[in-house]
Amino acid sequence: MDITEYIQLVFTDYTLRTITLGTAVLGAATGMLGSFAVLRKQSLLGDAISHAALPGIAIAFLITGAKDTNTLLIGALVSGLIGTFWIRGIVTKTHLKSDTALGLILSLFFGFGMLLLTFIQKQPNANQAGLDKYLFGQAATLVESDVWLMAIVTGICLIVMLTFWKEFKILLFDADYTKTLGFNTKTIDILITSFIVLAIVLGLQTVGVVLMSAMLLAPAAAARQWTNSLAMMVFLAALFGAFSGVFGTAISATQNNLSTGPVIVLVASVFVVFSFVFSPSRGLLFKQIRFIKNRRDLELHKTLAFMHHIAETHEDISHPHAIKLLNNFQGYTRSTLQKLVEKDYVELKGNMWSLTKIGFETAANLYTKQVTENE
Template sequence: MIDFDYTLTTVVLGGALVGLLSGVFGVYALLRKQSLLGDTIAHAALPGIALVFLILRVKHPLALTLGAMVAGWLGTMTIPAVVNRSRIKPDTIMAVVLAVFFGLGLTLLSVIQKLPTANQAGLTKFLYGNASTMLRQDVHVMAAFTIISVCAVLLFWKEFKIATFDADYARSLGLPVRWLDMVLLSLIVVAITVGLQTVGVVLMSAMLVAPAAAARQWTNRMEIMALLSALFGMGASISGALLSSSITNLPTGPSTVCIITLFFLISILFAPNRGLLWQWIRRRSRHGEITQARLLEELYWLEQNHEPRSHYHEVRSLQAVNHERIDRYLDTLVRQGWIERSGAGGIRLTSVGLRQVETTHAEMEGKELL
């Protein structure tokens, strides 16, 4: 570490760019149900990096990134080419491309490691990512690609959105859907390859899936989802990068992935409306409403079928129907003034409660539910 401030700002900037790009494009991958594509692209990029280094013998950031992009793009385009022309299914060709390209990458890396030049050290950082070895030039390259990709998204926002949600509609509007898909896929390739240096080939796919999956829980609007996803991505990759630069022997990729997974877990648990906690609360309160309605209904039925009207009924006769503790719900009903208790533990409908039941019945008849 030559200059702490220099490293720190580089790491923060790099992390922010990676998080921004993978966050935004992850939204498309997630909505198109192509989350696992990221894994294939990232692994397929490795031979590109290795080959470029093998030819140039220097770690030129732009050249390496371009090499990664070309290889990742070739791997990605192999998938539809094979699926459309053979009986091979998408999942199979994705696994084949992933494994074979990665194998080729490892083979080339092993060639590089035997080169006499000592320059090759640090290429393996592309496997797990290493933010602390990032240089300012790397950040410049990343920034350039980020600006281009983000501009493209802003320019074609509407088109990409329609093509993602309703390709048939987009086609009927005369949009070149195939071309749009191709551009979008290429931009996803760019987003992934830009992140390889900090997060690494092996775990880059998580950076595409997790921020978008977390953001999805908080909103139903794509604009907000993309913003949130970018924020989550940035938060996770900056903190992951900072953690791994300050703690020795902590690779950047895995720590970033752990943080973003945490973001995702928090989101599915606590996000309003969609989150599991909210679901649970809603289910509980709805359950309560339904049970209360059923209790009223039962009391009404007892009242109609027993003489004299409006005498007290035993709680036990209700419990036989609702196999659960109903005291809680009875208390609520008493508080609402719909039923009353006798000293001996009996219950009956009040006149207000009676009217409530009859209104409900009238409403249901109006909707032809009865």
């Protein structure tokens, strides 16, 4: 199946269209809210919350006995929120650190959820099958109403975020200052956290509890590499998230036996790796290139300074000296000498070198003023 054919199919096929739209909306929402989680150093909160949502789903099912997506998600939301605030309680009231609290809530809630799920499986209720789709998610079970729900919730998140943009931003970067300005930091904090929980719960049906945290983190971590502005980062993260959803769905739809959730996560991870390597200002590739360039410049300067040191002792600055003299010097290589010649700082005659007038002046001013050309 080639690409045009696939795109046509996306517009004509109901299931494929729903899933593509659903994962795209989900990716955008999680990317957007994930930016806040990443910047607030709550990256792993998503992991903990998504696991903590499991018992909520099971309990909602036990109480209502029906498998209505919305009721189950409300259960997940409640138990996710309980988990979040318990984590907060552990961190603020005891000397246990946040990683312990996260790991505790994550595993304990998940284990309790599993107990309930296995308990439900033994119940004589024909309705119970398929609850375990929340473990790994099943994008194929998305229907149009689910996508509408996601879109509406994402819309509300967007509106709230834009309304409280200033407050969110200032709390993110300087919590103490926010407090002194008189903002109610606790409320803003709870608002952001609740929205993060909400985004996670929405994604459970599609990618499942185990992989949900990656949906939250990966787009945001990728977006962080390209910009230093919060607005841009949120926008980029939403974009990356949406594209991960679309591409992931496309890849899993064209292959047999590929569940959508893991593929989406892998696509998002590819975005992250690409951003880590190729981002112009922070990326590893350009950092390495800058590093090598700086080292070369430094060697060049060192050689020039050394030459200047020798030339200084003579009245005629262009008095030729043997290349052998330079051999003891660490920064010297044949290529640095060649570079210096190219720059007209040095003249070579046979086995002798001599500084030119420009070379001498540059060397004299090397450590007294910034040389602009290397910036």
